[in-house]
Amino acid sequence: MDAVAEAEAPQTMLQNTPKMSTRRVNVYYGETKALKDVDLDIGENQVTSLIGPSGCGKSTYLRCLNRMNDVIDGCRVEGDITLDNVDIYRSGLDVVQLRARVGMVFQKPNPFPKSIYDNIAYGPRLHGLAETKADLDNIVEISLTRAGLWKEVKDRLLAPGTGLSGGQQQRLCIARAIAVNPEVILMDEPCSALDPIATARIEELIDELRQNFTIVIVTHSMQQAARVSQKTAFFHLGDLVEVSDTEQLFTNPRDQRTQGYITGRFG
């Protein structure tokens, strides 16, 4: 069975040149090993979802992709992680530049306690993406439009971002992430704090964003993974158990653990 998996896996990868790829990634929190030898390719302009029970390492893996683990004390990352075939953990690489290329949306909507406008403009200002005020206005409008929020907030851009509803806040955070024009967007359970209607909006949005961005999403909802992603990876206890096209993984999983998880026997 394993042999079959290895024979088939490269095939799916070859359909797209991988935007990011990870080889033999091990992550330790102090003495605890949180990820074990994870090999995974992230296809360009695809949505890759990471699923698995709590504590399986999917969020840890996601945070390796833009080195957000750096700020956690005692966290150590081993292995090769590349973005466009360039190692992102090599010495001399500027983390700030990396995070401008690999943006992130978090589980809980976390707008800055500033105006809606400043929330979006913060990144572009930081990276000098706008020369003039007009440029910046333009970036704000485009980002909000792409995040599907422009119509709702265009009349109150100077109102505080924290005053929006949960779903709007999360779309604001997505707009903030895309305002710096990243290549990859990482989403860590972006809908877990939202109601079903807001969730549906975000999912629609993810599908639209796929045209321009490579997206990796961690989710607890298998239905969500099935709805939004083209490729799904199943993590269990720090192992990457199985990765394949979403449809195949949910209809015809190769591994027993995957089967067990998606049918609800554990997790």
Add this chain to the structure above:
Amino acid sequence: MTDSTARVPALRRADLSEQRLKRRYAAEKRFRFYGLAAIFAALAILGLLIGTIVLNGHTAFVQTHLEIPVFLDPEVIDPEGNGDPGALRRADYQGLLKKSLRERFPDVSGRRDRIKLYGILSNGAGLDLRAEVQADPSIIGTNQTIWVKSSDDIDSLVKGYIDRDLPEGDRRVKDNEIAWIDALEADGGVEKQFNTTFFTAGDSREPEQAGIWGAAVGSFFTLMITLILSFPIGVLSAIYLEEFAPKNRWTDLIEVNINNLAAVPSIIFGLLGLAVFLGVFGFPRSAPLVGGMVLALMTLPTIIIAARAALKAVPPSIREAALGVGASRLQVVTHHVLPLALPGIMTGTIIGMAQALGETAPLLMIGMVAFIVDVPGGVTDPATVLPVQIFLWADAPERAFVEKTNGAIMVLLAFLILMNALAVLLRKRFERQW
């Protein structure tokens, strides 16, 4: 098979649970009563404290003045007749007032009684008269009635602090003095007026000429130095420890020691200041500069602890959000964390400053307890501070210093309440919801 189906053999009897319920209600009622009683006790003690202070101190804000008709003799004030300011300054105004008193009470004779009679006026009464003349020299040569300060004993008598029924030997104010004052009062020549001296003068041996302005200015300079030193050092330390420092044994050690420093008795800091700032560096004694440095040492732990708490209270999600769009760690701090933590840091700083304002012990060690009459003009001038001034007055033997002491306590309390109110206001104004 599963736990949920296994029944615990439970005893559920209505009468027993009724009893338990009653006991629980009773316990809750008792607990509330204890809490209320404790709060009332605390409030009563506070009320008593403040009541005593106000009762003893409110008279410090008025001063007995006597109305004296006086002939401004040009021979005495301006013998040259050219209005020379030097002559106007040097003239014997006290002598003029004494002369008027002699005329007002012509039957007082004998050296001893005369001195007693002059003694109902403050030694500074001549200065009041001089101020009038300097303000308007054209009154020289005319008859004027002016209000001048009485001496502290007469002040105490008029304010009712001296019991007239005591035998004369036990009283500081003798029968003939009482008679003179009563005579003046019958003419409407005794009045309690607002005591501007108390708010504009420095310390003095004479209670009626003593004021808190010198101490207030000293406190201001001292606190300025404290703030300038402790705020930046404290905030930078807190930011480094909270946001950048690795968590290891060394930072743990530093943290423990900061907490320990906060608990060190303040007089130790005074000794340190005496040994290091005065002994080694040779900074001036009794100066707000050194006082401020000592108080800065004392306030640093408070500010660091408060600032760290404020930084810790900024949710990590804000840091992640900023890092996620590509802010560097310093940018995360300066753009997001620090502005959000600033109200908390300011609150902590103001509380620390209020503590420093009320501190006495360390300043005694570095000589700020000296008797200083002049209002300090800079941070290296000898000065004293409000709490030390209170300490000095509380120690003074004159009856009139009791009300000055209480009056100064009221002023100090007013400043402290003002600062704490500012801290509360800042917290309320900039409080954020996440």
